[in-house]
Amino acid sequence: MQIRFHCPTDTCVAIIEYEPLEGSGPTMECPRCHETHPISVSDSIRERGIVDTCAVCGCKEFFIRKDFPQVLGMGIVVVFGLAALYFLTVSVLMAWIILASAVFIDVVIYFLTGLVTTCYNCRADYRKYTRDPDHAGFDLATSEKY
Numbered sequence: 001m002q003i004r005f006h007c008p009t010d011t012c013v014a015i016i017e018y019e020p021l022e023g024s025g026p027t028m029e030c031p032r033c034h035e036t037h038p039i040s041v042s043d044s045i046r047e048r049g050i051v052d053t054c055a056v057c058g059c060k061e062f063f064i065r066k067d068f069p070q071v072l073g074m075g076i077v078v079v080f081g082l083a084a085l086y087f088l089t090v091s092v093l094m095a096w097i098i099l100a101s102a103v104f105i106d107v108v109i110y111f112l113t114g115l116v117t118t119c120y121n122c123r124a125d126y127r128k129y130t131r132d133p134d135h136a137g138f139d140l141a142t143s144e145k146y
């Protein structure tokens with residue numbers, strides 16, 4: 001299990017990666033601002049690897065999303081899009097092939113990436129966990145409660 005979350009301190013922008021290990025304490029120190037924050041890893045997380053309660057904020061609702069690197073996905077589209085524009089003056093077919101390969105690469109990345117469980121409240125990400133069948137994809141109605 002790996003938890004990645006934004007430091008709860010308002011003025012701090014650190015993204016903290018935390019692995020709850022055997023015997024890790026009820027607090028963690030932010031490597032950037034050195035504040036200590038309470039963290040409560042539930043028995044379910046520690047023993048079964050199932051996320052039931054958010055270790056950072058105590059929220060009990062989560063959604064599953066693809067761990068798709070959006071910046072990379074966008075970058076491919078932009079770079080290939082520009083290349084396609086350039087080749088448009090040479091050959092329309094060439095431009096189409098370039099665009100099609102951009103889509104293809106994005107699809108491949110999409111299928112290769114794993115799933116992340118994310119807390120609705122604080123957006124902490126949980127990786128390397130056992131999937132809880134109760135968790136579903138992002139739900140806007142649930143999200144609006146927070």
Ligand SMILES: [Zn+2]
Nearest residue numbers: 007012030033
């Ligand atoms: Zn911090």
Ligand SMILES: [Zn+2]
Nearest residue numbers: 054057119122
């Ligand atoms: Zn949370």
